[in-house]
Amino acid sequence: MSFLMTFCTLVVRVFCFPLHLLDAVGLYKHYKRIVPLLLFRITKLYNKKMYERKKELFACLSDFKQSGQNLTILEIGCGTGSNFHFYPSGCKVICTDNNVHFEKYLRRNMRENPHVAYEKFMETSAEDMRSFEDSCVDVVVCTLVLCSVDNVPKTLKEVQRVLRPGGAFFFLExxxxxxxxxxxFFQSILKPLCYYIGDGCEVTRATWTHLEAAGFSDLKLRHIKAPLIFFNKPHIMGYGVK
Incomplete structure (x- = not known):
């Protein structure tokens, strides 16, 4: 299988050569303007397929609300705001993404989910959230983001920094x-294509190993099979408590 994998990967890399070239000369960055439109449509289908899983994941969000205060959620890599439907009424949501072109679709989803109080959107990377103070939020949410960050351990370190003691990090990846x-096998040979189409997505990333090593006081992590295309079925979901 290893020879076949190497050969097929080479074929895909050759196929992706124009994308490599665009990236090398700095033109691929314009693709970031197209990504939000594509993901706005794709995430609607994803939510339909993963509705029960997301509903289950976010069912205990309110458990992390401090007494007498509204729940404050920081969503990193918020994209088009596809998670807002699952958030509890009255919560405050702060959104970040490294692609400012998502904000148009983000605001559309906010209008469709008035039970959520939209606080602000900030263009920043998940690895560097210096704009946020230590221990400033109850919950951090991250779905389908850790596959594309440049440094997972650094991202999780920032997550723990901005979480208040006893707060939780919710993930679905x-x-x-x-x-x-x-x-x-197919994840490996499609990896170069997914990287460009998915705006940096690494489909062969063993994200759970980073979560297990992050030092959460309590980690609830499950491996699941998502009802999606075969090479995208392996998922993890759960939350970690600071």
Whole structure:
């Protein structure tokens, strides 16, 4: 299988050469203007497929609200705001993304979910949230983001910094399949294409290893099979308490 994987990966890399070239000369950055439109449509389908999983994941968000105060959620890599529907009424939401072109679609989803109080949007990377003070939010949410950040451990360190003691980090991520499986085979050969189409997505990332090493006081992590296309089925979901 290893020879076949190497050969097929080479074929895909050749196919992706125009994308490599665009990236090398600085033109690929214009793709970031297109990504929000594509993801606005894709996430609607994803939410439909993953509705029960997301509903289950976010069911206990309110457990992390401080007495007498509204729940404050920081969503990193918020994209188009596809999670707002699942947030509890009255919560305050702060949104960040490293692509400012998402804000148009973000505001559209906010109008469709008036039960959520939209506080602000900030263009920043998940690895560097220096604009936020230490221990300033109750919950951090991250869905389908850790696959594309440049540095997962650094991102999780920032997450823990901005969480108040006893706050929680909620996550839902697609991850690498078992290395000996055909799913992993196709993840590996499609990796170069997914990187460009998915704006930096690494489909073979073993994200759970970083979460397990992050030092959460309590980590609830489950591996699940999502009802999606075969190479994107492996997911993890859960939350970690600071």
């Amino acid at each position: 697609h991850v690498a399949a078992e290395p000996s499986s055909w799913t992993y």
